[in-house]
Amino acid sequence: MRKACLALLLAASVTPALAQDKTFDLKISHWVPASHPLQKSLEDWVAAVNKDSGGTITGKVFPAQQLGKAFDHYDMARDGIADVTYVNPGYQPGRFPIVGAGELPFLISDAKGGSMGLDAWYRKYAEKEMKDVKYCLAFVHSPSSFHSKTKKIVMPEDVKGLKIRPAHATMANFVTSLGGTNVQSSAPEVRDIIERGVADGVTFPWGSLVLFGIDKVTKYDMEAPLYTTTFVFVINKDKYNAMSDKQKAAIDKNCSVEMAGVVGEHWGKFEDAGVDKVKAEEGHEVYKLTQEQTAAWKKAAEPLVKTWGDGAKKAGADPDAALADLKASLKKYNALAE
Template sequence: MRHIAIPVAAGLLAAALAGPALAQDKPVELRFSHWVPPGHPMHPAVEAWAESIKKASNGTITIKIFPAQQLGKAFDHYNMARDGIADFAHVNPGYEPGRFPIMGLSEIPFIFANSKEGSAALDAWYRKYADKEMKDVKYCMTFAHDPATFHTTNKKIVVPGDVKGMKIRPANATISRFISLLGGTNVPASAPEARDVLEKGVAEGITFPWGSIVLFGIDKVTKHHLDAQLYVTEQTFVMNKDKYNSLSPAQRKVIDDHCTPEWSEKIATPWATMESSGRDKIKAQPGQDVYPITPAQLAEWRKAAEPLMKEWESQVKKAGGDPAAIYKDLQDELKKRNSLY
């Protein structure tokens, strides 16, 4: 009996010490910056995430959310977390070409079948590499929006050759390169600025998920929509390292418990639902042309995207990575969650 009682007593003592330690931790308020509007489904998902952190920390960690680029432009959010302008930041790594070569794999067309379970797969895959690519911040999680496509103002895009000569706002660095390979001209603009460049005629088309076309009012200026699942864009939450390290061990554990593939899927799910519902909303609008493509046309798109994989492999090799192993890692995670294209 004595041998059993000692570990039980030790466990009870550890539990007794852990509770008060968390309760006695110094209260801290963390600033979370993102760049989508409060009406975007990611905003309430982040609110629920923040509330869960508050509850798990016995109220010692509160998170104040700054939406809609209040603390800085969308393109700057990684640096904002690194430099402490924000404690947490919502980053689109694809806004910074060449900075995160491994992450770039997620942007290549025809890899993701969905972004719910697919987001959990994406996060589980990338956290193996995050310390290498995002070493100047504390990595939290990555998820993706629902598979997206081309939307244009006047000229229809049906096959890859139609992009030639067109001015397109790209979603990320990889899609930007795709547009260049197809003979188009890129018009860089963050999501909140996208409608403006289309309205002014600076761009003739955009690569965007369906629901966001409606949310950002882009359906007011676009009328042709390619009905195909082409690509996803990754979204990453990162934290200022010094702020993370300043937290108590118990508080850091709360943060770690909220930076997981499971939370990635929770954050992604309402966004994915909104995006997928956008297709039917656009189809129901008068004057909107939502058109399917044939299997042969889809094969053309897949063929046209092949050079992107070769270029990604080259970039990863230059960064010291093994592209074959990294790609297999992602495929395995996606297969595990029934999300491989």
């Protein structure tokens, strides 16, 4: 009898340990400075996952390309160099054509709603287009435009002859179509290439212009909602698949349309605050476009829709239906540009 009781006591003490989920310590990588709002967004993200997993998922955020170059972050998640990464799909032209719809000029008006609308729309395409990883969420920053050192860019023809560092593949196509030359670089390298004369200007959001010190080497700033940039958080598939159902649920809860809006809004407020900072600096000319000038830019951007559509079609999407769905999603979240 005593042996039986002892066996039951031992079993009771062992069972909770057996039922306890394995712990995971995630390596979370991005390529902007730790002072960028994305750092806090990712720290908040892993804190939420930690809470929802009952403390079994922890993580550390590695900023500023510590684990790898900006261009490599999708492959870093795929290959397990990092467990969660921040990716700019437009850094690799042609690789992720469908999500590039979010880069089209004069489409998205707001960072929070734009992020929610984009993410809600892209989920049905992400499983195929980003099949090497576990897709988490997509988001955008606030609408942005041109900043240049050598010449005021007012009309589309003003880009002719300029060397521009584009934000992504769509803006690169735009620059080329207008007679400019693209200079490819990641965001942390932009100040250097303008300072050295390798580039004359850049398409960049306002708060980040100041954060990266690009405002120190530029002079002319177009205040117009010309474009946004799409970003995604992705997760290593093997790491996600090794988790328990409860842990996967914790990840899924924080890979949502709502979380996309949280990340987009936090970043958007930072970028919007940069407009007044640049206006207050000496040596900067910040200018808005007239209705006629805006119409000229919209007209010049029309071929980009076809270019995007051709790429989306090759990737297996119906471009007309996909773009109509994206616009409907953006409208739902009050972020469709007029």
